[in-house]
Amino acid sequence: MSGVVTPPGGYFGQALVVDVTDGSTTTVPLPDDVLRSYLGGAGLGVWLMNELGPAGVDPLAPEAPLAFTFSPLVGTPLTTSAKFAVVAKSPLTGLLTDALASSHFAIAGKFTGHDAIVLTGRAAAPTTLLVDEEGVELVDATEEWGLSASDAEESIRERHGRRWRAASIGPAGENLVRYATISHDGRHAGRGGLGAVMGSKHIKALAVKGGKRVSIADQEAVLAAAKDLRGRSFGPATEKYRELGTLSNLLAFNAINTLPTRNFQASTFADAPMLSAEDLAESRSVTKNSCASCTIGCEHIYASKGGKKVRVEYENVFALGPMCEVSDPDQVLDASAKCDALGLDTISAGGTIAWAMECVDRGLLDAPWLRFGDGEALLRVLDEIGSRTGVGALLAEGSRRAAQQVGQGSGDFAPHVKGMEMPGYEPRTMQSMALGLAVNARGADHNRSGAYEADLREGLDRVRGTDEHVRAAIETEDRAAIMDSLILCKFLRGVFTEPFAEWADLLSKVTGWDVDETELRETARRIVQAKRAFNLREGWTPADDWLPERFLDSPLELASGRTATLPAERLRAMIDTYYVERGLDADGRPLVHTIAERESKV
Amino acid sequence: MSVSAGIVLAGGRSSRMGTAKAALEWHGSTLLRHVTGVVGRAVEGPVLVVRAAGQELPELEPGVVMCDDREEGLGPMQGLAVGLAAAAEHSETAFVCSTDLPFLHAAFVRAVLRGFEPDAETPDAERPDVVLPFVHGYRQPMAAGYRTDLAPRILKLIEADRLRPAHLFEECAVRQLDDAHLLSDARLAVADPDLDSVVNVNLPDEYREARARIAPEVVVERFGVLATSGGGRGRQTIQAANLASAAEQMGLKLDGHVVAALNGDQIRGDGRVPLMRGDTVSFISADAGG
Numbered sequence: 099m100s101g102v103v104t105p106p107g108g109y110f111g112q113a114l115v116v117d118v119t120d121g122s123t124t125t126v127p128l129p130d131d132v133l134r135s136y137l138g139g140a141g142l143g144v145w146l147m148n149e150l151g152p153a154g155v156d157p158l159a160p161e162a163p164l165a166f167t168f169s170p171l172v173g174t175p176l177t178t179s180a181k182f183a184v185v186a187k188s189p190l191t192g193l194l195t196d197a198l199a200s201s202h203f204a205i206a207g208k209f210t211g212h213d214a215i216v217l218t219g220r221a222a223a224p225t226t227l228l229v230d231e232e233g234v235e236l237v238d239a240t241e242e243w244g245l246s247a248s249d250a251e252e253s254i255r256e257r258h259g260r261r262w263r264a265a266s267i268g269p270a271g272e273n274l275v276r277y278a279t280i281s282h283d284g285r286h287a288g289r290g291g292l293g294a295v296m297g298s299k300h301i302k303a304l305a306v307k308g309g310k311r312v313s314i315a316d317q318e319a320v321l322a323a324a325k326d327l328r329g330r331s332f333g334p335a336t337e338k339y340r341e342l343g344t345l346s347n348l349l350a351f352n353a354i355n356t357l358p359t360r361n362f363q364a365s366t367f368a369d370a371p372m373l374s375a376e377d378l379a380e381s382r383s384v385t386k387n388s389c390a391s392c393t394i395g396c397e398h399i400y401a402s403k404g405g406k407k408v409r410v411e412y413e414n415v416f417a418l419g420p421m422c423e424v425s426d427p428d429q430v431l432d433a434s435a436k437c438d439a440l441g442l443d444t445i446s447a448g449g450t451i452a453w454a455m456e457c458v459d460r461g462l463l464d465a466p467w468l469r470f471g472d473g474e475a476l477l478r479v480l481d482e483i484g485s486r487t488g489v490g491a492l493l494a495e496g497s498r499r500a501a502q503q504v505g506q507g508s509g510d511f512a513p514h515v516k517g518m519e520m521p522g523y524e525p526r527t528m529q530s531m532a533l534g535l536a537v538n539a540r541g542a543d544h545n546r547s548g549a550y551e552a553d554l555r556e557g558l559d560r561v562r563g564t565d566e567h568v569r570a571a572i573e574t575e576d577r578a579a580i581m582d583s584l585i586l587c588k589f590l591r592g593v594f595t596e597p598f599a600e601w602a603d604l605l606s607k608v609t610g611w612d613v614d615e616t617e618l619r620e621t622a623r624r625i626v627q628a629k630r631a632f633n634l635r636e637g638w639t640p641a642d643d644w645l646p647e648r649f650l651d652s653p654l655e656l657a658s659g660r661t662a663t664l665p666a667e668r669l670r671a672m673i674d675t676y677y678v679e680r681g682l683d684a685d686g687r688p689l690v691h692t693i694a695e696r697e698s699k700v
Numbered sequence: 701m702s703v704s705a706g707i708v709l710a711g712g713r714s715s716r717m718g719t720a721k722a723a724l725e726w727h728g729s730t731l732l733r734h735v736t737g738v739v740g741r742a743v744e745g746p747v748l749v750v751r752a753a754g755q756e757l758p759e760l761e762p763g764v765v766m767c768d769d770r771e772e773g774l775g776p777m778q779g780l781a782v783g784l785a786a787a788a789e790h791s792e793t794a795f796v797c798s799t800d801l802p803f804l805h806a807a808f809v810r811a812v813l814r815g816f817e818p819d820a821e822t823p824d825a826e827r828p829d830v831v832l833p834f835v836h837g838y839r840q841p842m843a844a845g846y847r848t849d850l851a852p853r854i855l856k857l858i859e860a861d862r863l864r865p866a867h868l869f870e871e872c873a874v875r876q877l878d879d880a881h882l883l884s885d886a887r888l889a890v891a892d893p894d895l896d897s898v899v900n901v902n903l904p905d906e907y908r909e910a911r912a913r914i915a916p917e918v919v920v921e922r923f924g925v926l927a928t929s930g931g932g933r934g935r936q937t938i939q940a941a942n943l944a945s946a947a948e949q950m951g952l953k954l955d956g957h958v959v960a961a962l963n964g965d966q967i968r969g970d971g972r973v974p975l976m977r978g979d980t981v982s983f984i985s986a987d988a989g990g
Binding site for chain 2: 334335337338341342346347349350351353354355375376379523550551553554555556557559560561562592656657658659660
């Protein structure tokens with residue numbers, strides 16, 4: 099026997115760590131048990147952060163690692179599997195953040211021969227990091243610095259060759275806006291300020307090129323599974339995404355009192371029809387697009403009045419439209435395009451701006467031009483945030499830090515959890531989701547906790563959270579942990595009837611492991627625990643698992659005549675149940691034995 | 701105020717009807733399922749059905765609590781005591797009704813239960829034990845609100861052979877709501893202007909007449925792909941007694957991928973959910989991801 103260990107199918111068994119200060123590299127072996135315990139994507143990312151991230155590090159310091167992680171399914175013909183995660187300590191929350199993006203970068207990155215590429219250090223000048231099968235190279239990015247991410251990507255491919263695929267930051271990342279994104283081909287690893295982490299390293303882009311094929315344990319079985327999954331991906335479970343995209347949520351959410359409006363002061367928006375997918379699809383041209391290896395094709399790209407092509411999602415429109423009470427679709431589309439160009443997370447941008455508008459309304463902030471409903475002001479303030487000028491210097495910090503500076507009770511209506519701005523789901527009328535938002539490791543987040551699913555099905559009273567809501571939220575959190583680590587697109591989730599069993603089967607076919615549903619459920623819990631353990635190490639306190647006061651002291655009147663309230667004691671009871679069900683102590687800390695169990699796996 | 705329960709008394713003999721009222725067909729469902737569904741849409745606490753021991757009932761919605769009344773021949777007071785005692789662990793108050801109210805409206809139930817709340821005009825008035833509608837010149841004890849802690853007092857009355865609800869009303873604080881008071885509730889005035897909620901059916905002819913009425917008028921709307929893939933946008937007014945009928949008229953199937961929000965509130969997917977006059981039914985995709 100030689101000393102060479104063959105990695106399981108779907109993996110290369112190693113992570114590449116690049117110190118961008120000088121281009122030096124190290125290879126971190128990823129043994130079978132680590133991969134089996136954390137899979138890839140978000141799961142592998144949190145393992146790497148626990149291993150490589152110095153405790154208590156400033157997220158914008160050179161020592162802070164920034165991990166691009168791939169997954170065992172990347173490179174297989176399984177639909178929606180061309181995805182990657184970007185993981186780091188968030189400059190917005192000070193805790194873990196992991197954001198997903200997709201398409202060719204995932205395939206090219208993995209085929210460099212690595213399951214993850216981790217950046218540390220800080221380059222002396224604007225730099226692009228090139229990684230391929232042969233090694234790494236730091237190249238000058240002065241030409242790209244200041245460009246939008248998409249222009250930078252194009253420039254890099256022009257300069258270095260079309261086979262390179264790049265994940266880039268925009269000006270917001272360069273200016274260390276705490277909710278700057280990293281994007282590839284127009285799709286953003288959006289949440290938590292990963293773009294600022296990359297900008298702090300003076301890295302404009304990570305470009306990858308690879309042709310190193312990964313082995314698959316049972317190629318024939320994977321091909322058959324891919325064919326089956328492809329067929330199912332054309333069914334009713336994905337019709338909404340295929341036909342109208344996620345923006346189709348807008349009018350539906352408006353009808354059910356869960357469309358956050360005017361910084362969560364209301365849950366319906368009278369002008370919602372003007373911004374709806376139904377209206378936009380009728381009134382302007384639309385192009386549909388899909389990620390590499392995807393058969394759903396959820397992307398809907400609309401033309402704005404100025405001729406711009408704007409990729410539109412529900413979260414963009416909710417955050418820049420109803421949250422700021424802007425109803426002109428062209429202004430909302432332009433604002434969304436501006437966020438794309440600057441490299442700004444639209445949810446955090448919209449939430450922070452809506453908070454600032456309310457501050458202006460209340461006389462707490464001296465920016466009289468920044469008013470609810472003013473689309474021109476919205477566009478202006480986005481520019482100021484991206485360049486950290488004017489009031490933008492304050493708002494680039496996110497709503498939590500800005501509220502700490504403004505004071506005067508403005509923190510009570512800052513729409514964030516753990517510092518991350520809230521997505522477009524009203525927690526008072528979606529109380530499974532309320533819990534999911536409160537306890538999630540990443541902060542207010544709809545992708546790591548999809549508890550809205552429980553609120554939108556028959557059986558639970560969505561305005562009266564109970565222990566049942568908690569269990570439903572945990573189930574969706576566990577599902578997300580696996581989907582984000584395999585990685586499969588969440589828009590595919592409706593096609594699985596026995597998700598854990600089916601995912602275990604797919605994983606087994608790719609890797610050659612004999613994984614079953616029970617093991618995969620345990621893996622999900624391990625990943626969720628590992629995120630919580632990382633946060634604990636970085637200073638998380640029980641008070642971080644909570645919602646802003648606005649949601650606890652302001653009832654919402656529903657059209658039905660009922661009132662939606664979320665009393666603090668109910669939220670407390672749900673969180674307490676969550677801690678018990680998750681095997682945490684009474685303050686939400688992982689118990690010693692659960693940490694030991696987690697560590698024993700590696 | 702704590703949440704209220706709903707109690708449906710299903711244990712009567714139905715002798716004048718000649719067949720069990722609970723099982724009478726009602727727009728593809730049964731009368732009992734319809735009435736429990738209406739009550740369930742109005743109260744936030746549990747819905748309980750009181751039946752005679754051994755009485756067979758039609759299928760009910762999941763979550764409806766069954767209570768057995770083991771004493772026979774004691775009339776509605778016995779069932780009332782059983783139901784209130786069972787509801788007491790969940791709720792301070794309950795709306796109680798019989799099975800035979802085909803036009804009961806959730807707005808009526810809510811208006812009655814609001815009678816337990818302090819009245820702005822008489823804030824210091826005694827807290828009522830019973831909120832008793834006095835509709836069309838008659839007391840309506842089988843469509844009324846009761847405090848759940850009345851159960852022991854009712855049992856004492858039964859022991860004393862005082863078996864009529866009127867005997868209970870003599871001994872407790874009753875807040876009577878007449879037609880005008882009830883119709884001062886704007887939602888009820890629109891939803892049930894004739895207060896048909898208290899119309900009961902005891903005879904086959906009464907049932908046939910009730911069944912022959914057209915289904916209630918409701919507003920339906922479709923969103924997302926349900927509107928754009930051939931369904932059409934905008935609001936429409938249709939007649940539909942339940943969700944399945946509304947879905948069918950809209951060309952939709954409640955197959956798990958499609959659900960409905962009733963009046964912007966609860967999400968329902970069971971086609972047998974009763975609809976009532978004035979309802980707005982919003983059909984949406986079940987998957988809200990994004």
